[in-house]
Amino acid sequence: MLSRVLVGAVILGTMGTAGEAWADGGPVTSGEFALYMDWKEGREDPRLEKFSEAAKMKKIAKNLGVPVTTLKEAVGKVEPVAATLGKDTEARIRKSLEKSPIKGRVLEIIVDVSQSHPVGAVKWRCGDTRDLDKEAVWVGWAIADGGPVLKTGAMWCVNGAGTKLFSAKASRDALARISTGSIERFASSRYIRLLEGVKRGPHK
Secondary structure, three states: OOOOOOOHHHHHOOOOOOOOOOOOOOOOOHHHHHHHHHHHHHHOOHHHOOOOHHHHHHHHHHHHOOOHHHHHHHHHHHHHHHHHHHHHHHHHHHHHHOOOOOOOOEEEEEEEOOOOOOEEEEEEEOOOHHHHHHHHHHHHHHHHHHOOOOOEEEEEEEOOOOOEEEEEEEEHHHHOOOOHHHHHHHOOOOHHHHOEEEEEEEEO
């Protein structure tokens, strides 16, 4: 019935971000969102058509390997904000970027919450090429700070001609390890290692 099996511990994997919450129970995490999406998919399964909503919830929770209360809480938290979650996340990432050195050079923020693996991406105008690692780490921090629902963050910067000079991606869990107070010292040593698929210089 369902392709993904999540354990309750996943829900605790990406908690929290600064600022106001989007849901009464706090920011929606990637684990909670994945459970919600699995519930949406599962309740439409033809094999469950004859069951009540409560019975469907129990069967879906069993299939996912989580307690019914865990699934019910995730659904109750995500459902009221699901329609605006993508736009809200985009706005929060933008707000976080306003606190970074690339303020004023953000070209595009993309948030996709159409699947159970939400993705966020930021495109910005490159600054001094010697500072690109530092800029990318700031972008990574902003993605994590503004997007607790995300599983993955991607980033790239372009020059005036639109050519990519830096690109990378990382899990939101990895990006959440970035501390703004130490970016200046560790951007090109410790933090850049959190990023995957790093490409520097002109590329597509």
